[in-house]
Structure formats: structure tokens, C-alpha cells
Amino acid sequence: MPxxxxxxxxxxxxxxxxxxxxFRSNETEATPEQPILILDNKKRAWKHHSSGVFxxxxxxxxxxxxxxxxxVSADILKIDARFVSLLQWLGESHINVRLSGxxxxxxxxxxxxxxxxxxxxxxxxxxxxxxxxxxxxxxxxNAPAEDYNEDEQEETGDSMKLTSIQSISDFITCAGRTLPDxxxxxxxxxxxxxxxxxxxxEERRHAQRALSIMMTIQWKNNYFESIDPxxxxxxxxxxxxxxxxVKQRIIETIIQINRTHTLPxxxxxxxxxxxxxxxxxxxxxxxxxxxxxxxxxxxxxxDPEQLTGSSRIYSNAKPGIIMxxxxxxxxxxxxxxxxxxxxxxxxxxxxxxxxxxxxxxDNLGFTDNYIxxxxxTVGVYPIATANDKSQISAPLMSRxxxxxxxxxxxxxxKVIFSQYALPRILKRMGLGKDECVxxxxxxxxxxxxxxxxxxxxxxxxxxxxxxxxxxxxxxxNHVSQVVFDADSVRKLLA
Numbered sequence: 001m002p003x004x005x006x007x008x009x010x011x012x013x014x015x016x017x018x019x020x021x022x023f024r025s026n027e028t029e030a031t032p033e034q035p036i037l038i039l040d041n042k043k044r045a046w047k048h049h050s051s052g053v054f055x056x057x058x059x060x061x062x063x064x065x066x067x068x069x070x071x072v073s074a075d076i077l078k079i080d081a082r083f084v085s086l087l088q089w090l091g092e093s094h095i096n097v098r099l100s101g102x103x104x105x106x107x108x109x110x111x112x113x114x115x116x117x118x119x120x121x122x123x124x125x126x127x128x129x130x131x132x133x134x135x136x137x138x139x140x141x142n143a144p145a146e147d148y149n150e151d152e153q154e155e156t157g158d159s160m161k162l163t164s165i166q167s168i169s170d171f172i173t174c175a176g177r178t179l180p181d182x183x184x185x186x187x188x189x190x191x192x193x194x195x196x197x198x199x200x201x202e203e204r205r206h207a208q209r210a211l212s213i214m215m216t217i218q219w220k221n222n223y224f225e226s227i228d229p230x231x232x233x234x235x236x237x238x239x240x241x242x243x244x245x246v247k248q249r250i251i252e253t254i255i256q257i258n259r260t261h262t263l264p265x266x267x268x269x270x271x272x273x274x275x276x277x278x279x280x281x282x283x284x285x286x287x288x289x290x291x292x293x294x295x296x297x298x299x300x301x302x303d304p305e306q307l308t309g310s311s312r313i314y315s316n317a318k319p320g321i322i323m324x325x326x327x328x329x330x331x332x333x334x335x336x337x338x339x340x341x342x343x344x345x346x347x348x349x350x351x352x353x354x355x356x357x358x359x360x361x362d363n364l365g366f367t368d369n370y371i372x373x374x375x376x377t378v379g380v381y382p383i384a385t386a387n388d389k390s391q392i393s394a395p396l397m398s399r400x401x402x403x404x405x406x407x408x409x410x411x412x413x414k415v416i417f418s419q420y421a422l423p424r425i426l427k428r429m430g431l432g433k434d435e436c437v438x439x440x441x442x443x444x445x446x447x448x449x450x451x452x453x454x455x456x457x458x459x460x461x462x463x464x465x466x467x468x469x470x471x472x473x474x475x476x477n478h479v480s481q482v483v484f485d486a487d488s489v490r491k492l493l494a
Contacts, residue, residue: 019061019075022084024143030080032102035109036135037087038078039063045103046074051116052099054091063099077107082138085176097131130167134174142221144177165194168211180219186373187211206312210371213319218331222378224289226258232288239284240277241416242408246270249403250285257289267361267382269341269397271389272405275455278385279337281405285383286335293335294325298344298353307356309370322360323368326375333379336360341384342391354396361399407454410447416456418443421463429467436470437483445486449493462493 020037027034039046039062052065061076079087090097090113100112115131172179172187179187193199193207232254236247249268256264268285270278286293301307301321309320319327326332338344344354360366361382365374384400386392408416418438426436438446446466450458469492470482484492 020077020079022079022081024081026143028139030111030135030139032104032109032111035101035111036080036083036113037076037110038104038107039074039101039110040077041074041103041108043072043074046099046101046108048100048102050099050101051096053094053096054087074108081144082141082176082178083135086134086138086174089170089173095131130170134171137171137218138175138178140218141175141178142223163208163212165191165208168194168208168215171215175215178219180376183214183219183373183375187214202315203312206317206370210312210319213323213327214371214373216330217326217375219376220331220333220379222262222333222376224257224261224263226261227254227288227290229254229258235284235288239280239287241420242412243277243281243405246281246403246405249401250281250288253285254288263379263381264401265363266399266401267336267384269384269386269389269392269400269402270405271386271402273407273454274387275453275457276405276407277456278405279339282335282337282383282385285381286337289335289381291333291335291381292329292331293337294329295337295339296321296325297339299340301344301353304353304356305369307353309368311369312372317370319368319370322356322366323371323375331379332376334381336380336382338382338384340386341396342386342388344392344396354393358395358399361396408456410451413447413450413456413459414443417446417459417463421456421460422467425460425463425467429471431467431471431474435474435481436467437481438466438489439483439485441486442484442489445489446493449490465492 019040025034030036046065050065052063052071055062055064055073062073063076065072065074076087096116098114098116099110100114101108101110103109113131113135169191172184172191175184177184190207190211194204194211196204229251232251233247236250240247253264253268268282270281272278283293296307305320307320307322309323310317325334325336338357344352344357360377360380363377363380366377367374382400389397389402422436422438423433426433446459446462450462466484466489470484473479473482
């Protein structure tokens with residue numbers, strides 16, 4: 001949702017002349033209509049591509065154009081609040097840049113800024129492509145909650161990896177108030193440690209590693225755009241057969257998000273037999289929410305430290321699984337799929353892993369022992385799965401809306417096998433539906449074979465086996481069609 005909030009920016013205590021106002025925007029792309037900044041064009045109309053430098057904000061907030069008749073200065077009239085720190089840094093570093101803009105009645109609207117190298121100019125940062133990386137990150141970030149204040153700022157191909165001290169320092173400076181206040185303060189303190197010669201090399205290494213992890217994460221606010229319920233229903237129908245009660249509950253969640261523009265206070269706990277599609281439901285919800293997702297397999301977590309990380313006092317210290325999940329996702333808003341929640345109480349180490357989950361699920365912030373900073377979790381949506389809810393502690397259960405998922409009936413399994421599982425596998429193998437035919441009697445034999453098993457995993461494996469057998473007969477025996485009967489199915493799946 002675009003936010004436009006124009007405010008005057010006062011002169012600072014150094015006597016610098018501030019000519020601009022800031023506006024708050026959450027646009028993810030800069031265009032001539034939604035620019036990064038607007039320059040005064042009353043003196044002359046500026047070219048579409050214009051080169052020059054931003055002046056040091058300690059002197060005057062303007063841009064000096066390199067024109068054929070010499071250097072001509074134009075005051076900055078408006079700036080997207082997310083970019084104030086970046087433009088100040090460009091001015092202080094005296095970096096040559098090229099602007100792409102459009103002349104409008106209210107000024108020259110700049111929507112692209114690129115670094116140019118001529119005259120032996122200073123390289124922007126320790127990392128190649130830093131400026132474009134920084135602009136993309138700022139565009140994808142939320143507008144700062146408060147206006148930028150210079151004095152307060154001083155007091156307090158992979159995609160680019162911020163690993164060097166210089167690139168991390170430049171990023172912190174340019175990100176400004178797009179970083180949450182506590183994380184910005186934490187970053188400056190850790191940067192001081194990483195640069196200090198009064199601490200051990202191990203402490204410097206840990207501080208630099210923690211900074212590299214934290215600065216790669218986009219710290220989003222808890223505002224969620226509206227979601228089309230019709231599109232959500234289409235995704236659910238595409239991913240899941242039946243399960244009307246589950247789909248209804250998910251659509252209700254979508255409607256709630258559309259009204260409040262925030263995530264519900266409770267996650268979803270899907271309880272049912274193995275193979276009934278619980279994880280698939282979770283992936284479908286992540287797809288609907290348009291959020292990255294990560295999984296926590298509680299059956300493999302025996303010690304809380306696996307989730308919370310280890311203290312930096314140890315030489316082999318590292319972040320925990322939860323912090324690594326944020327880092328891999330690249331943002332603070334994501335879906336946590338917690339598999340086998342009913343096994344979370346079976347800790348064999350120095351505590352109960354389930355207790356760690358409580359802090360994550362409360363949305364009050366999570367602290368990793370290695371990072372040593374409280375990170376916001378208001379944008380985390382947990383979806384847990386379990387086979388036996390009686391094994392889940394009451395405090396954990398109270399954090400979820402529970403949905404019981406029954407096993408499929410034989411008729412539902414027939415539909416899933418014939419209309420979903422087999423066609424999907426045939427398409428993947430490049431087989432036509434007329435090349436692998438499963439009539440009713442063969443289908444009944446498949447369902448009978450797995451009558452005593454729960455879920456549909458065995459059915460999916462049977463479909464894979466039958467399709468592979470049909471492909472083998474077509475390629476090796478040179479038949480044009482394979483038609484299964486009940487006996488051939490029983491023999492093949494024995």
C-alpha cells in the first residue's frame with residue numbers, strides 16, 4: 001500500500017541549508033511518476049541522462065550537473081525518506097553518478113541512479129554493484145517510521161553478500177532508518193567491535209559474521225496487502241482435493257488479513273494421520289500469502305541450542321536454526337512450517353526445544369544467542385503439523401487454531417489417484433494419458449492394496465511405479481499402449 005507523507009526537513013545544527021521535504025512511500029519500483037527524488041528544474045530542463053555529484057549535505061542539499069557550459073547546481077526539492085541516508089553518503093563520498101529522470105512541472109523526477117567511473121573517481125564500496133544492490137534493498141524496504149534526522153543518525157549473482165567490513169559499514173549508513181531502531185543500534189555496536197583492536201580476533205570475527213547475517217535480512221513491517229480470496233481458493237483447489245473444512249478455515253484467515261492487514265494472532269495446527277497432505281496445505285498457504293517459507297523438523301531437534309544458537313564465547317559458536325531460516329529467506333516475514341510438533345517435547349539435551357518455540361510463537365521478538373539482538377517476529381506465520389495432539393503441551397496448543405484432518409475415504413483415494421497423482425506423474429514423464437491406461441478394475445486393485453494404510457503417499461508411489469513400468473514397456477517392448485488390469489496391478493505392486 002503506497003504511503004505518501006510530505007514533511008519539512010529542518011536545517012541541522014551545522015548550518016547546512018536544507019532545501020527539501022521528505023515523503024514516505026512503500027513503492028517497490030521507482031518510476032517517473034513515483035521517483036526517488038525531485039530536483040529543481042526552473043533554471044533549465046535537465047537531460048534524461050545527466051551526470052554529476054550530490055553535494056555534501058553539510059553544505060547544501062543539491063545536485064551539481066556536469067553540463068557543457070560548466071557545473072550547474074540544482075536544489076533537491078523532495079526525497080523518498082528511504083533514500084535520505086544514501087544520498088547523503090553519496091555526497092559525502094563525492095561519488096560520480098548518472099541520473100535518469102523526467103522533467104515535470106514540479107521538477108526533474110529522478111528514478112534511476114547509477115555509479116559512473118571517470119577521472120579516477122573513488123570506487124563506491126568494497127563490493128562491486130553495491131549502489132544498485134543498495135537501491136533495490138531500499139525500494140523493497142518499508143518507509144521509515146520517523147523522519148530522518150542527521151544529528152541523531154550520527155549519535156546513535158547470486159545476490160550480493162555483505163561480507164567485508166567496508167561494505168557492511170556502507171550498508172548500515174545508507175540503510176538509515178529503514179532498519180529498525182534496535183537493529184540499527186545493534187549494528188553500530190557490532191561494527192565497532194569488528195573494527196576494534198582491543199578485542200580478540202575471535203570476537204572481531206564473530207561480530208563481522210553476525211553483521212553479515214543480519215544485514216542480508218530485509219526487516220519488514222507487519223502490514224500485509226489484501227489477498228484475493230478467489231485466487232486463494234483456486235490455489236487450494238489446485239493443491240488439495242476435498243478438505244472443504246480446511247479450505248474454509250484458510251479462506252477465513254485470508255478474509256481476516258484483508259480486514260486487519262496483519263497476520264492472525266494464532267497460527268494453524270494441522271493434526272491428522274501421516275500422508276494426509278498436512279505439509280502440502282502449509283506450502284499452499286505460504287504460496288497464497290506470497291511469503292518465503294522454511295521448515296523446522298522437531299523430530300530431529302534434541303537440544304534447544306539447535307534453535308537458539310550458541311554464545312559467542314565459544315570458538316565454534318554459530319547461529320541457531322531459526323536465525324538461519326530468516327537469513328536464508330532474506331526477510332523477516334515468512335511462514336514457519338513446524339513439522340511433527342508432537343515430538344517437540346522429547347528433548348534429550350539441556351532443556352526442552354518446545355520452550356524455545358513459545359518465544360517465537362508469541363510474536364514478541366526472538367533472540368538468538370549468537371546474534372544477541374531481539375528480532376521482530378510479527379511477520380512470522382507458524383503452521384504446525386502433528387499426528388497426535390495429545391502429545392503437545394497445553395502452552396503450545398494455545399498458540400494455534402487446531403484443524404483435525406481425517407484420513408481419505410476409499411472413494412476419495414480413487415479420485416486422487418486417477419485425477420491428480422497419475423496425471424501429474426504422466427506429465428512429468430512425458431507420457432500421454434492414452435499410453436498408460438488404468439481402468440476401473442485396476443484402480444480398485446490399487447485402492448485395495450493400500451486399504452490399511454493412511455494418507456496418499458503409498459498411492460503416489462504406486463502411480464510412479466505403474467507409470468515407470470508403462471514407460472519401460474513402451475521403450476523396450478515397443479508397444480504403443482499399456483493397459484493395466486487387476487492382476488497386472490497386484491503383480492506389479494506385490
